[in-house]
Amino acid sequence: MEPIKIEYYPQLKEYFEANSLYNSNTIHGKIDKFASWVFMILGIMLILASVILKYHFVYIILAILSIAFGILNLFGCIDVEKIVIMIQFKNNRKLKGVQKIIFTGSGMEYETQDIKSTINWNIYSKYYEGENIFILIYGKRQYSVIPKYKFENRLDDFRKLLNENINGCNGVL
Numbered sequence: 001m002e003p004i005k006i007e008y009y010p011q012l013k014e015y016f017e018a019n020s021l022y023n024s025n026t027i028h029g030k031i032d033k034f035a036s037w038v039f040m041i042l043g044i045m046l047i048l049a050s051v052i053l054k055y056h057f058v059y060i061i062l063a064i065l066s067i068a069f070g071i072l073n074l075f076g077c078i079d080v081e082k083i084v085i086m087i088q089f090k091n092n093r094k095l096k097g098v099q100k101i102i103f104t105g106s107g108m109e110y111e112t113q114d115i116k117s118t119i120n121w122n123i124y125s126k127y128y129e130g131e132n133i134f135i136l137i138y139g140k141r142q143y144s145v146i147p148k149y150k151f152e153n154r155l156d157d158f159r160k161l162l163n164e165n166i167n168g169c170n171g172v173l
Helices: 014-026 027-052 057-074 080-091 152-165
Strands: 004-009 099-105 107-111 118-120 126-129 134-138 143-147
Touching: 004 143, 014 118, 014 126, 014 134, 014 143, 027 057, 027 080, 057 152, 080 126
Parallel strands: none
Antiparallel strands: 004 099, 099 107, 107 118, 126 134, 134 143
């Protein structure tokens, strides 16, 4: 197969999507949902404690805050990870300029203003495909974000290359 070449500027929205895609396919998303339920149960327990202690004001306030946090987190209204991603994206010099990647059967040639490296496929354990991106997983919470829009008419060739070299999930999630 002929090498697939892409060039792009990383976008923050791609990294938000990558985080969401990663969380939806790993235990991290389940832990976050579990934590939401824990906060809501804690709030209910605090309400019960306030009744037993004759409506102690501090317990009522803590209960309301705990339940509110649990509900807001459960429905994605509070997302601390997005703040972390924004800070990391802003401070990562590698993501400031154009990214050039050539995908081949043996791996990829990756180049930025300051980096030029060859990466073998065996570094990646799996991949996931989202609506606008691919993420290539190489560790816990470590992945490469590859935008789809730059593949033009070679997207199916790229999927084939991924399927031949990395375990993954077929189709858009």
